[in-house]
Amino acid sequence: MFYETATNDHGLSHDPFKAIVAPRPIGWISTRARDGAVNLAPYSFFNAISDDPKLVMFASSGGAKDSASFAIESGEFVANLATEALAETMNRSSAPLPRGVSEFDTAGLTMAGCRLVAAPRVAESPAALECRVTEHFVPRRLGGGASSSLVVIGEVVGIHIDERILREGRIDMALAAPLSRLGYLDFAVTKSVFQMVRPKA
Template sequence: MRVEYDPEAMDRSAFYRFLTSAVVPRPIAWVSTVTADGSTENLAPHSFFSIASTDPPIVQFTSIGRKDSLRNVEDTGEFVVNFSSRPLLEMINATAVDFPRHISEFDAAGIEREASRCVRPPRVAASHVVLECRSHTTLRMGNCTLVFGRVVHAAVDEDYLVDDRPSSERLRPLTKLGGDEWGTLGDVLHLSRIPYEEPGPG
């Protein structure tokens, strides 16, 4: 027997908790940005994250409300997505604190930076994959803003490459689940896509 939910009849926060527990696992964009005057570097996890286009390469994260990441992207047009892996869990969680805008999460959480190649926001030195992005467009939707960024440069720690691409098993990706739950990589299943074959004559 199913339990039925009507979003229009529910408290918004209650349905948010339901929705984020049902749509799992979600990859985490650990987004670094910088204020327009360059005085403060921001770092925050966003668990609504995906690829929006492959040609040109565009990734997308969602800001629920007007977070510092969104404001900085609007002001500068640049951001970096730092890969979230299991060994970085405590650091990532430490940057989810709602610090005032003038406080850098890099400094507050003691996270080492490294310079990016093509954009002003720094990379997280401990992150094994980084995507340097320039803002493509933003789209307001309800209480959220979708931020689309064109990937202008990418870098990967060479120890995490297999056959010239990042290895999921080596990277140990971290994901967000419902509530205070986080997920890690379980079994990796290898299954080839079945090609369509035209039926033969007769």
């Protein structure tokens, strides 16, 4: 089958786009606004985009939700690693709550202090990236019009790692069991890991 996205006339019961661009890491973003309000929410449009400097991005679909607004306002955010053990609590933190109601409380999670940013991290998560915002923008459509997303990019200034997931100087991905987003309502857990050596010229 083939269809043009301009009409999105695929004839399927659900849009397949996000199922094709999968798996996607989950950016479990925690932020603190200038007035002290704290927010925690998972974003499936999230990824690392550079190693030098270390940059990560998350995109808020449908405009500036609290995570993006707080990150832009404060200039900081934390990306917490979502894992199999935290799947249910991560999902609970996705509920749309009024500003001022903490997802940490409703999901039964513990706020832990960070070293270099004011935003808290998820104490139960085995890894977290402290980030400072470098830029934010609204991506454009082909015709030049604004999309419905807001992209926030942050430079990683500090990294927390629970040493229990370290083996021989590396993060053991089977131990960490990171959670990823597939299409529709589907998620996946990384448990089967294999290595491949990049071929030489």
